[in-house]
Amino acid sequence: MAEEHNKNSERPVAEKGEHIIARHLVDDDAIKEEKNLVIDGVDVSGRWNTFIVTRVDSEFDRSFFDEIQKTVVGSRINRCWQCGMCTASCTVTPLYRRFNPRAFIYMMQLGNLKQLKKYIDVAWRCVGCYKCSQRCPKQVNPAEMMEALALLIKRYFPEEIKSKHQLKIDEEVKAIYEGMILGHGRLDLANLHTSAMRKMGKTTELLSDKDERGAIFKMMKDGRALSVLRLGKPHKWHKSKDAIDNYLKHTGTLEQEGMI
Amino acid sequence: MGNLKENQAAYYPGCALLTIDRAYNNSSKLVSKKMGIELVDIPDYNCCGIGEMKSKGAVSLYLPLRNMVIAKSELGSKDLVMACSVCYHEFTRSIERAKEDKKLLDEVNYILKEADEEEYVPEGDARHILEFLYNEKGPDEAKKNTVKPLKGLKVAPYYGCLYSRPSMYTFTDKKPGMDNSERPRFMHEFLESIGADVVQYGNEVQCCGGRNVVQDEETSFALCSQTLSKAKKAGADVLVVICPKCAGALDVNQPKIVEKFGKDSELPVVYLTQLMALAFGFSEKEAQFSDMISNPLELLKQKGNFI
Numbered sequence: 001m002a003e004e005h006n007k008n009s010e011r012p013v014a015e016k017g018e019h020i021i022a023r024h025l026v027d028d029d030a031i032k033e034e035k036n037l038v039i040d041g042v043d044v045s046g047r048w049n050t051f052i053v054t055r056v057d058s059e060f061d062r063s064f065f066d067e068i069q070k071t072v073v074g075s076r077i078n079r080c081w082q083c084g085m086c087t088a089s090c091t092v093t094p095l096y097r098r099f100n101p102r103a104f105i106y107m108m109q110l111g112n113l114k115q116l117k118k119y120i121d122v123a124w125r126c127v128g129c130y131k132c133s134q135r136c137p138k139q140v141n142p143a144e145m146m147e148a149l150a151l152l153i154k155r156y157f158p159e160e161i162k163s164k165h166q167l168k169i170d171e172e173v174k175a176i177y178e179g180m181i182l183g184h185g186r187l188d189l190a191n192l193h194t195s196a197m198r199k200m201g202k203t204t205e206l207l208s209d210k211d212e213r214g215a216i217f218k219m220m221k222d223g224r225a226l227s228v229l230r231l232g233k234p235h236k237w238h239k240s241k242d243a244i245d246n247y248l249k250h251t252g253t254l255e256q257e258g259m260i
Numbered sequence: 261m262g263n264l265k266e267n268q269a270a271y272y273p274g275c276a277l278l279t280i281d282r283a284y285n286n287s288s289k290l291v292s293k294k295m296g297i298e299l300v301d302i303p304d305y306n307c308c309g310i311g312e313m314k315s316k317g318a319v320s321l322y323l324p325l326r327n328m329v330i331a332k333s334e335l336g337s338k339d340l341v342m343a344c345s346v347c348y349h350e351f352t353r354s355i356e357r358a359k360e361d362k363k364l365l366d367e368v369n370y371i372l373k374e375a376d377e378e379e380y381v382p383e384g385d386a387r388h389i390l391e392f393l394y395n396e397k398g399p400d401e402a403k404k405n406t407v408k409p410l411k412g413l414k415v416a417p418y419y420g421c422l423y424s425r426p427s428m429y430t431f432t433d434k435k436p437g438m439d440n441s442e443r444p445r446f447m448h449e450f451l452e453s454i455g456a457d458v459v460q461y462g463n464e465v466q467c468c469g470g471r472n473v474v475q476d477e478e479t480s481f482a483l484c485s486q487t488l489s490k491a492k493k494a495g496a497d498v499l500v501v502i503c504p505k506c507a508g509a510l511d512v513n514q515p516k517i518v519e520k521f522g523k524d525s526e527l528p529v530v531y532l533t534q535l536m537a538l539a540f541g542f543s544e545k546e547a548q549f550s551d552m553i554s555n556p557l558e559l560l561k562q563k564g565n566f567i
Contacts, residue, residue, distance in 0.1 A: 071315070071317065072314075072317045072318065072320065072321075072357065072364065073314055073315055075361075091466070091467045091469075091483065092479070095479060095482060095483075125472070125476065125479065127467050127469045127470075127471050127472055127479065127480075127483075128311055128421070128471040129421040129425070129466075129467035130349075130421055130422065130425040130426045131421070131425065131467070133425070133426035133428065134425045134426040134427060134441060134442075139428060141426070141428070143426070144314060147314045147315045148315070150315060151315050166475075166476070169475050170472075170475045170476070173474050173475040174312060174475075177310065177312040177313075178312065178313070180307075181307045181309060181310070181312065181313060181323070182313075182319075185306040185307060186275050186305075186306060186307050187275040187276075187307045187310060188275075188279075189275060189276055189279055189280050190279070190280065192474070193474065196474045196475065200475075214515065215512045215513070215515070215553045218553060219280060222550075222551070224279060224280050224282065224551070225280075227278070227279045227280075227282070231275070231278055231279065234304045234305065234306045235304045236376065237306065239374075239375045239376045240306070240322075240326065240371075240375040240377070242374070242375070243371045243372075243374035243375035244319050244322065244371060244375075246374065247317075247318065247319060247367070247370070247371050247374070248316065248317075248319060251317055251318075253317065255315060255316055255317035
């Protein structure tokens with residue numbers, strides 16, 4: 001009877017695994033689901049027979065754990081007990097569901113680079129609001145753990161950064177920040193903004209900003225955009241710069257990554 | 261430079277406040293002076309790292325702590341006052357990390373020595389101007405100085421993230437006299453003391469996405485439009501901020517946010533100290549309202565006899 005029912009009706013069958021909570025954390029090939037299945041005369045088609053294949057994490061390397069723990073931002077990785085308070089309080093997660101600090105920290109603890117690689121496109125989106133660090137019951141400081149994650153990605157997936165547009169922009173903007181802060185000791189915000197826009201290919205937006213209310217236009221007019229020229233560099237900053245460069249060259253940790 | 265006098269405090273201006281956000285810098289100084297404290301810039305400051313240098317190990321501590329060393333050696337002050345919440349975060353973070361981790365402190369002092377600077381000794385605090393004015397002078401002092409109460413002006417205080425979070429650095433809830441981390445109230449009290457009506461809207465400590473505002477406008481716009489429209493819906497005339505980065509996201513980018521999310525997100529943004537300066541009798545020129553992109557000047561003219 002059930003077979004007959006299947007043949008005649010056109011009831012919609014849900015997409016494979018559609019009803020799994022946190023579906024984005026489960027791989028496609030780990031979900032088993034038959035669209036049409038009858039067992040002992042009982043119709044268990046679709047979601048009635050869904051199951052997730054038991055996962056055995058074998059591809060991990062605990063040496064990453066030590067590597068992360070040696071950095072200033074990742075020093076508390078050992079404290080995390082995976083309660084998920086960070087993800088629950090995250091500003092970014094509601095906007096990008098695949099951004100999951102709890103899961104990222106787990107993958108970092110295991111050193112599961114293969115799994116981490118799948119999230120490179122969202123992993124950089126932390127806005128640094130520190131809600132997670134405020135509420136973390138173990139003072140793991142997940143907000144800074146995301147910085148450690150960025151270091152890990154930079155070290156092990158440089159090619160991915162180059163090939164993904166937004167990641168590349170993020171890296172380039174960070175390089176502008178770094179060049180100004182370490183190079184000049186002070187930040188030229190107007191210059192930072194215009195250089196970043198040029199990097200993003202928004203030159204036309206810059207030039208066509210004729211609107212009286214346009215921020216750049218206004219700041220050019222009242223002189224704020226150029227006021228940084230009066231700031232100059234801190235006295236004997238070159239000594240600080242040399243000392244910083246020298247330090248970074250010899251840290252021997254992940255923090256050495258991405259020096260310009 | 262000599263040591264500070266009794267009614268003076270060492271002040272870290274920071275890059276934003278000396279350039280784009282000069283209105284916040286100048287009004288902070290006006291307000292502090294009126295309340296009896298003169299803010300003295302430390303000489304030869306350097307950038308705090310603005311949250312972008314955190315993955316550089318001891319260097320991220322070196323940047324703020326070099327300024328603490330200067331405050332001590334040039335002005336004889338262990339404490340340093342600052343108005344920018346991002347700077348405040350970088351300073352408190354560095355001070356706490358240096359206190360708890362001897363090895364890290366040694367590394368910072370190694371860089372300081374190489375750079376021909378004096379040694380950093382963990383003592384003294386970084387203080388946000390809001391907490392500083394509250395604890396040193398308080399809302400009563402602000403009320404005493406108010407000559408033009410902002411009667412009828414509905415204000416929505418926006419604290420943002422780093423003024424009250426994370427308490428492992430800011431010591432909110434942890435140290436007596438500090439603000440509450442989830443429900444801060446110091447700005448509320450100051451605004452009430454100058455006669456404004458404080459509006460409750462629910463996004464007081466939400467994030468503006470300011471950190472990624474350059475490279476990820478999309479996220480920041482979405483977060484900002486939530487805050488602006490919620491405050492507007494609650495009846496606010498202005499959103500009051502205490503951080504140049506929040507102002508960058510909510511004020512400077514507002515024309516673009518309105519273009520994308522509509523007029524619901526159109527709300528003038530001002531700094532707390534600008535409103536305080538106005539209430540203390542300074543002119544709108546001195547408070548530099550015209551520097552704000554979201555045009556609070558027009559509203560303040562319409563709303564009453566504030567200007």
